[in-house]
Amino acid sequence: DHQERRTYIVHMDKSHMPESFTDHHEWYHASLKSAVDTAEMLYAYNSIIHGFSTRLTEEEAELLQGQPGILALLPEIRYQLH
Amino acid sequence: TTRTPEFLGLGRSERLLPTSTSEGDVIIGVLDTGVWPESKSYDDTGLGPVPSRWKGECEQGTNFSSSNCNRKIIGARFFCKGYEATLGPIDESVENRSPRDDDGHGTHTSTTAAGSTVTGASLFGYASGVARGMASHARIAAYKVCWQGGCFSTDILAAMEKAIEDGVDIMSMSIGGSISDYSRDTVAIGAFSAMAKGIFVSCSAGNSGPDSGTLSNVAPWITTVGAGTLDRDFPAYVILGNGKNFTGTSLYSGKPLPKKLLPFVYAGRASNVTGGNLCMSDSLEPKSVAGKIVVCDRGGNSRVQKGIVVKKAGGVGMILTNTEAYGEELVADAHLVPAASLGQKAGDEIKKYISSDNDARATIGFSGTQLGVQPSPVVAAFSSRGPNPITQEILKPDLIAPGVNILAGWTGKIGPTGLEDDTRHISFNIISGTSMSCPHVSGLAALVKAAHPEWSPAAIKSALMTTAYTAYNNGKMILDVATGLPATPFDYGAGHVDPVAALDPGLVYDASVDDYIDFLCALNYSSELIKQTTGRQFTCSSKAYSIQDLNYPSFSVAFETASETGLGRKAVSTVKYTRTLTNVGKPANYKASVWPQPAKVQIKVVPELLSFSTVNEKKSFTVTFTANSMPSGTTSYAHLTWSDGKHTVTSPIAITWT
Numbered sequence A: 001d002h003q004e005r006r007t008y009i010v011h012m013d014k015s016h017m018p019e020s021f022t023d024h025h026e027w028y029h030a031s032l033k034s035a036v037d038t039a040e041m042l043y044a045y046n047s048i049i050h051g052f053s054t055r056l057t058e059e060e061a062e063l064l065q066g067q068p069g070i071l072a073l074l075p076e077i078r079y080q081l082h
Numbered sequence B: 001t002t003r004t005p006e007f008l009g010l011g012r013s014e015r016l017l018p019t020s021t022s023e024g025d026v027i028i029g030v031l032d033t034g035v036w037p038e039s040k041s042y043d044d045t046g047l048g049p050v051p052s053r054w055k056g057e058c059e060q061g062t063n064f065s066s067s068n069c070n071r072k073i074i075g076a077r078f079f080c081k082g083y084e085a086t087l088g089p090i091d092e093s094v095e096n097r098s099p100r101d102d103d104g105h106g107t108h109t110s111t112t113a114a115g116s117t118v119t120g121a122s123l124f125g126y127a128s129g130v131a132r133g134m135a136s137h138a139r140i141a142a143y144k145v146c147w148q149g150g151c152f153s154t155d156i157l158a159a160m161e162k163a164i165e166d167g168v169d170i171m172s173m174s175i176g177g178s179i180s181d182y183s184r185d186t187v188a189i190g191a192f193s194a195m196a197k198g199i200f201v202s203c204s205a206g207n208s209g210p211d212s213g214t215l216s217n218v219a220p221w222i223t224t225v226g227a228g229t230l231d232r233d234f235p236a237y238v239i240l241g242n243g244k245n246f247t248g249t250s251l252y253s254g255k256p257l258p259k260k261l262l263p264f265v266y267a268g269r270a271s272n273v274t275g276g277n278l279c280m281s282d283s284l285e286p287k288s289v290a291g292k293i294v295v296c297d298r299g300g301n302s303r304v305q306k307g308i309v310v311k312k313a314g315g316v317g318m319i320l321t322n323t324e325a326y327g328e329e330l331v332a333d334a335h336l337v338p339a340a341s342l343g344q345k346a347g348d349e350i351k352k353y354i355s356s357d358n359d360a361r362a363t364i365g366f367s368g369t370q371l372g373v374q375p376s377p378v379v380a381a382f383s384s385r386g387p388n389p390i391t392q393e394i395l396k397p398d399l400i401a402p403g404v405n406i407l408a409g410w411t412g413k414i415g416p417t418g419l420e421d422d423t424r425h426i427s428f429n430i431i432s433g434t435s436m437s438c439p440h441v442s443g444l445a446a447l448v449k450a451a452h453p454e455w456s457p458a459a460i461k462s463a464l465m466t467t468a469y470t471a472y473n474n475g476k477m478i479l480d481v482a483t484g485l486p487a488t489p490f491d492y493g494a495g496h497v498d499p500v501a502a503l504d505p506g507l508v509y510d511a512s513v514d515d516y517i518d519f520l521c522a523l524n525y526s527s528e529l530i531k532q533t534t535g536r537q538f539t540c541s542s543k544a545y546s547i548q549d550l551n552y553p554s555f556s557v558a559f560e561t562a563s564e565t566g567l568g569r570k571a572v573s574t575v576k577y578t579r580t581l582t583n584v585g586k587p588a589n590y591k592a593s594v595w596p597q598p599a600k601v602q603i604k605v606v607p608e609l610l611s612f613s614t615v616n617e618k619k620s621f622t623v624t625f626t627a628n629s630m631p632s633g634t635t636s637y638a639h640l641t642w643s644d645g646k647h648t649v650t651s652p653i654a655i656t657w658t
Helices: A024-035 A058-065 B081-087 B105-114 B153-166 B186-196 B303-312 B344-356 B434-451 B457-466 B513-522 B527-534
Strands: A006-012 A041-045 A051-056 A070-075 A078-081 B027-032 B073-078 B118-123 B126-131 B139-144 B150-152 B170-173 B200-204 B223-228 B235-240 B245-249 B262-266 B293-297 B317-321 B339-342 B361-366 B399-402 B406-409 B428-431 B555-559 B572-583 B588-595 B601-606 B609-612 B618-628 B635-643 B648-657
Touching: A006 A024, A006 A058, A006 B081, A006 B153, A024 A041, A024 A051, A024 A058, A041 B081, A041 B153, A051 A058, A051 B081, A051 B153, A058 A070, A070 B527, A078 B153, B027 B073, B027 B105, B027 B153, B027 B434, B073 B153, B081 B150, B081 B153, B105 B139, B105 B170, B105 B406, B105 B428, B105 B434, B118 B406, B118 B428, B126 B406, B126 B428, B139 B153, B150 B153, B153 B186, B170 B186, B170 B434, B186 B200, B186 B457, B186 B513, B186 B527, B200 B434, B200 B457, B223 B434, B223 B457, B235 B339, B235 B344, B245 B344, B262 B317, B262 B344, B293 B303, B293 B344, B293 B361, B303 B317, B303 B339, B317 B344, B317 B361, B339 B344, B339 B361, B399 B434, B434 B457, B457 B648, B513 B527, B555 B572, B555 B618, B588 B601, B601 B635, B609 B618, B618 B648
Parallel strands: B027 B139, B027 B170, B073 B139, B170 B200, B200 B223, B223 B399, B262 B293, B293 B317, B317 B339, B555 B648
Antiparallel strands: A006 A051, A006 A070, A041 A051, A078 B150, B118 B126, B235 B245, B235 B361, B245 B339, B262 B361, B406 B428, B572 B618, B588 B609, B588 B635, B601 B618, B635 B648
């Protein structure tokens, strides 16, 4: 279902942050809102990666992928205890 | 855990072990199902103040407050935004929305790594003794990322990030997901960042053995841990009416069966449904099993659940028999009915007896805990096996550690079987998995870190690997329980961990962040993929990068077959590996030896002698492997040892033709 939302880790390239932003969180929000107005951020990641996680439809994910500064969209993976 | 400290020799060499003060400076972050803070294994008596550099917190939540932390559990956090986004809000009537462990797994793993000493530990009298974690003075920081519906990568990434910020020294992760490239593997990405900050990351290899190529968590900057057995067993005896006896295993602790032989029946003949032999819920006909011992085949549902199905249908006991998929591997369970697990061979004989005798009878007896079982360790059948499914040139697993029938701390919320019907409350539970072997290595790495705080994660891994053993005291090679034959480096990696030897390895194969980035360049990673994996901006240069040159403490050589090279069947291939050893001991001369000399491959080490005159001095050598083309699937194994007469620095060599 193309309208069903899935969770993604959105990996951003901080070196592409426009100078108009002083805070990378603002940039994450702006990037997300420019592609998907209604999506909420679950986590903002600051050290292992720069980016955030959010819920997107397939169409929204494609739209976001096309934004400048997006390195990768990683679909949520479910891990199991061993 | 009980027994594993003795099995690993931790009680033998106090002289080499770090002091409790230096061990108390090491913080182990455990990403799992949380902690049950009331466990005696988290008692902080005798521990000094929390290290001043620690930035972690004890987060509040359902049934958990900051007062649940102490000088043992110095941090406890929970991560569920990803989980709740997918599965909806956590049902707090079922599961605590806090670091509190509702499952038991996280309490088991964290107490295995660094639980305090508890006397009189046991599960219903089984495995009794003094329980302690491997680094019993180290601190624990719990990061709850796993919930009833699983562990989500968004939560895991957030937890890894927080653990790094908080200041953990060791990260222990007994979880795994589907196999994916390093740049798309959350654990690999998080572990790279951790490694770059000097944090040692150990992960479970997975429980998908004995099939080959089933490993998870295979990035070279992770220490991947498989599972072996202890010298401990919990024997149960099945006595048949025809006079034959079979030895199995059980942790049953209730009322014994009457002292007479009872009628028994094979579940496959006491059921009208497909798969009735598996004793699935409501599959047994009460009239066929009432008052009888029921033989159920393993698989399909949980092993203990089968006993409950038997009981509900009126049966009085259960014999759980392995089918071909499980072979002779026995797993001990705290059954709710008198029950014993048997291997496939015994199971087949029992089924033959039932089908040949209309009045077949049997009984089950239990004889507690047996120590000194030999041979041990053997590689557990469930332990995932190489070759490495992502990069065949990196041998995985890295090593094995105890992971079968491990007693350690447990949640007070559920019984030992985890089933709703199991209302028993316990402080310790006995369970198996690479989940159990991983925290053993995490705790042992903490000991090495305490003894050598300046060592990098790669140096600690090297010390653990190059001192691991592959043979028993009688010289025979470690066995694989799945086959009954000698195991190979694809099963045990460098071998079984020997922590006392790891404290004084003599030499180490060290590796830096740059070395791992060169490795990614050798995999032809683009700058974008390198950034995704490592968080660093790097463009590979025009120099020739080689996977074979990553300074890894083991060797995996993949020759192409003649058909792939396009050359004749007699085509000779040569592969050259470069390694660098760093002296971490006294000045010494080391000599190389390759054993056993494989018939199919010529292995040449240059130079064969390395002299070290100062600490941290580095010396490089090459290993050249030359072989004729062989049919695809051919394998060959050897070991390379550098020895100065006191230390033996051994690397496994696995050679395949693909």
